Amino acid sequence: MKHEKIIKSYINxxxxxxxxxxxxxxxxxxxxxxxxxxxxxxxxxxxxVNKRKGHEFWNNEADAFKHTFGSTVLALxxxxxxxxxxxxMHELETPNNPTGEKNMDLWNNQQGRRxxxxxxxxxxxxxxxxxxxxxxxxxxxxxxxxxxxxxLITNPSDKRKYKDITGFSANIDNINLKTTQxxxxxxxxxLDNGEEITPEFLESLSTKNRLIYNTEFNLAKTDxxxxxxxxxxxxxxxxxxxxxxxxxxxxxGDLIYVESYKRSDGTEVSGYYRRK
Numbered sequence: 001m002k003h004e005k006i007i008k009s010y011i012n013x014x015x016x017x018x019x020x021x022x023x024x025x026x027x028x029x030x031x032x033x034x035x036x037x038x039x040x041x042x043x044x045x046x047x048x049v050n051k052r053k054g055h056e057f058w059n060n061e062a063d064a065f066k067h068t069f070g071s072t073v074l075a076l077x078x079x080x081x082x083x084x085x086x087x088x089m090h091e092l093e094t095p096n097n098p099t100g101e102k103n104m105d106l107w108n109n110q111q112g113r114r115x116x117x118x119x120x121x122x123x124x125x126x127x128x129x130x131x132x133x134x135x136x137x138x139x140x141x142x143x144x145x146x147x148x149x150x151x152l153i154t155n156p157s158d159k160r161k162y163k164d165i166t167g168f169s170a171n172i173d174n175i176n177l178k179t180t181q182x183x184x185x186x187x188x189x190x191l192d193n194g195e196e197i198t199p200e201f202l203e204s205l206s207t208k209n210r211l212i213y214n215t216e217f218n219l220a221k222t223d224x225x226x227x228x229x230x231x232x233x234x235x236x237x238x239x240x241x242x243x244x245x246x247x248x249x250x251x252x253g254d255l256i257y258v259e260s261y262k263r264s265d266g267t268e269v270s271g272y273y274r275r276k
Contacts, residue, residue: 034070038062041069041140047147048154059101064108064152065143071112072139076120076127080113100156107153107162115142209275211255213241246273 038057042049047061057063067087074083087109091102119127119138127135146152153160212231220227234240249255250273260271 030070034066034073037136038066038069041065041136041144045140045144047144059104059156061147061152061154064104064147064154067105067108068112068115068143068146068152069139071109072115072119072143073112075113075116076135076139080116083109083113083116098156100158103162104153104156104158107158107160110162111146111152112143115139115146118142211239211241211246211273211275213243213246213273215243249273 035057039049041047042062042065047065049056049062050058050060057066071083071087074086088106091097091105119142123138127138130138143152147154210226210230212227212234217227217231220231246255246257250257254276256274256276258272258274260269
């Protein structure tokens with residue numbers, strides 16, 4: 001399935017980037033920021049924290065709040081898939097991470113993405129026009145509603161199990177996607193754990209590494225900005241491809257050819273070549 005190749009390529013991009021020192025710096029700064037916000041809302045809502053310094057957010061309500069809040073913010077600022085991948089990789093990076101603690105964190109991360117979905121449906125683009133403090137308040141209130149209802153895991157001994165991505169912890173290439181189709185013929189793509197990957201996001205992943213061959217550029221319309229811009233970028237990088245060059249890249253497994261398809265709005269998208 002072309003979508004699986006696209007998702008795997010995207011996950012590997014993030015995994016490779018995670019070894020970058022700049023990424024680690026940004027990651028640490030982000031964690032610190034979420035921790036500060038957790039303390040702020042702990043004073044407001046009074047959820048439980050540990051008194052032991054350095055272990056305030058460990059296997060308790062504060063831990064659940066921190067993971068859920070951080071995952072919600074990532075899903076709103078980036079996307080659900082990136083929120084999932086970063087959260088999962090964080091668990092894999094933790095040495096000797098006990099199963100119960102990993103399950104608790106992944107469960108709460110997923111609850112955060114569900115909160116993000118709810119906010120997107122309720123507020124749409126208007127959410128992003130609000131001050132950051134107001135956005136945080138909305139997230140925190142929805143999060144606390146879940147905590148009060150018992151929908152978060154606040155102790156690693158909880159028997160509820162996060163629905164894992166098959167084989168991910170052992171081999172990232174084993175990730176599977178599922179597709180469904182409604183009565184109108186619209187297709188939907190899901191991760192193994194039931195989380196939807198939107199067509200718009202898949203398309204943004206698919207086209208970001210698109211390659212243009214010379215004849216395709218010559219036949220492009222003057223208002224086809226994507227083809228013109230991408231070809232210009234290739235030209236200045238010394239890349240000049242024929243269709244045979246790209247077909248050969250596909251046969252060698254270095255490139256992907258994305259078959260033509262129809263967007264949810266009915267727009268026809270012609271087939272194209274892309275890097276993995």
